[in-house]
Amino acid sequence: MSVSRRQFLKTSAVAATAGPLSLGAGIDYCAAAEGSPVDLSMGFPPGAVRLNFNENTLGPSPKAIDGAIAGVRESYRYALSGLLPPHIGSYHDVDPDWVLMGTGSSEILRLTPVAFGRNGGNVVTGLQTWGGMLAVAANLGMDVRRIELRKDKGYVFDVERMLDAVDSETRIFMVVSPNNPTGATLSYADLRHIADSLPNDVLLVLDQAYIDYYDGGGSGLDLVKEGYRNVLVTQTFSKAFALAGLRCGYGLAHPDVLNEIKKFGTGPASINIAGYGAVLGSLDDPEHAIRSRTYVRKTRKFYQQQFAELGVNEVSGPSPFMLFETGNRSQEIYDELLARKVFITHGRSWNMPDYLRVSYGRESENEVFFSTLKSIL
Ligand SMILES: Cc1ncc(COP(=O)(O)O)c(C=O)c1O
Structure with a gap:
């Protein structure tokens, strides 16, 4: 048709x-x-x-x-993705330097082990979860520790067993909430418990690609806003805003964390101009x-x-x-x-x-x- x-x-x-x-x-x-x-x-x-x-x-x-469409008409020009964080920042009520744009949240996730695990160490995460960053971590030589989710509770992350797997070599602790593929969510109390339990030199990565579908709390961004400095939250326009093909995602964290990631990727060319226009349109709706x-x-x-x-x-x-x-x-x-x-x-x-x-x-x-x-x- x-x-x-x-x-x-x-x-x-x-x-x-x-x-x-x-x-x-x-x-x-x-x-x-x-x-x-x-x-x-x-x-x-x-x-x-x-x-x-x-x-x-x-x-x-x-x-x-x-x-x-307006962006496509201007597509002979480069988009400057550094101009989007003020818009995302005001949407989420955070300063622009707490926002880092990526070519989908995948770009931020894949750069994270490069920034924080390139000298080795381990990543602790779940077994039945989306592993966008895990292949990169493994290719860098990191030990990826995947802990079984709790089947008896509908495949939720087994937070305590995951925390038990953390040791002095742990660099990244990664959870996805809502989880892909099980849909399980972590409450704000769970997230806080994880953040409080981790040593200061471990980065807690919260992949929240599906957070817009969930209104039950458990936003990692609240953790960041509360002052936890070793927390990186990734979100995306691919899902609830339906811009998957335009590849627009972002990380939310303390600027020290984002600056570390920036050393290895992202930048003005991370967002194309059609995506740039679509993000502005999405934020307007x-x-x-x-x-x-x-x-x-x-x-x-x-x-x-x-x-x-x-x-x-x-x-x-x-x-x-x-x-x-x-x-x-x-x-x-x-x-x-x-x-x-x-x-x-x-x-x-x-x-x-x-x-x-x-x-x-x-x-x-x-x-x-x-x-x-x-x-x-
Ligand atoms: C849990 C999860 N995180 C991240 C992504 C990647 O999203 P993006 O399109 O922002 O790269 C996906 C894609 O399906 C996903 O399921």
């Missing part, structure tokens, strides 16, 4: 102002991409149901789209994150209900995806879904081979996912 930009913006604007209850009511928010004059399929076959990358199919805020959260909450209920009807166990949290238990049929079910062009992720990626992870999609995609799954089970 081909949809003009004007039609798309109109549709998005309706979606954006229609109020939470009507969100996702059969509106194809991302239909505009299908009318593209260039091939943006990224190699996926026509009709693919792409539920494998935790993308936000609500799409960006109309203001972010306008900002990105912060309610978009709330719309995303509302959609995810509603979709999670739908998924829980569907899995309950199928008698399949699920593991999830406020984040936009769900694990479902497939036991020794994981590979077979994964392959069958793939053969029907339904793309999800094997739990093997996070040492959970008995599970598959599905990212929430558009309503129509979620329905296709369940009807396909039902035909396989």
Whole structure:
């Protein structure tokens, strides 16, 4: 289906102002991409149901789209990403020098072991978690200590066992909250307990890519604001603001921590000008994150209900995806879904081979996912 930009913006604007209850009511928010004059399929076959990358199919805020388009028109110019921290700073109520922009939060995460672990030592983290920085840490020769999450509590980080693994060689203690793929969250009390328990020379890294989906507290930024100097929080516009393809993320920490990271990367060219415009547009429409959260909450209920009807166990949290238990049929079910062009992720990626992870999609995609799954089970 081909949809003009004007039609798309109109549709998005309706979606954006229609109020939470009507969100996702059969509106194809991302239909505009299908009318593209260039091939943006990224190699996926026509009709693919792409539920494998935790993308936000609500799409960006109309203001972010306008900002990105304005940026593209200026794309003969370099963007100066150093001009964004004042905007992010006022959004989060921190000084600009406590904000560092990255090409996605991944850039900040990957630079962190270079900055803090290049002379060796170990990283303590969880086993069933997203390891964006861990490969870099291992390649630097760091000892990556991955502690099993607590299955009995719905796969939450086993904070005490993780703290027990810290020793004089520990350089980084890393948690993801809400966690990918289990959705587990750490409370503010948990975060504070970790920060208080760690020696001063250990950097606590809190990957909070999905924090905008969670309104239950547990913001690492509050820890930073409270004066903890060895805490780095990473956040992103990829998820609740739906700018994954524009690669805009950031770190929040004491300037001493950020200056250390800056020695090894980031800089004016970390953000492209379309992303720059989209970030400004997103910050002008912060309610978009709330719309995303509302959609995810509603979709999670739908998924829980569907899995309950199928008698399949699920593991999830406020984040936009769900694990479902497939036991020794994981590979077979994964392959069958793939053969029907339904793309999800094997739990093997996070040492959970008995599970598959599905990212929430558009309503129509979620329905296709369940009807396909039902035909396989
Ligand atoms: C937990 C987690 N952190 C970070 C990222 C990377 O996000 P970004 O797009 O900001 O690089 C992802 C991507 O899926 C993620 O799941």
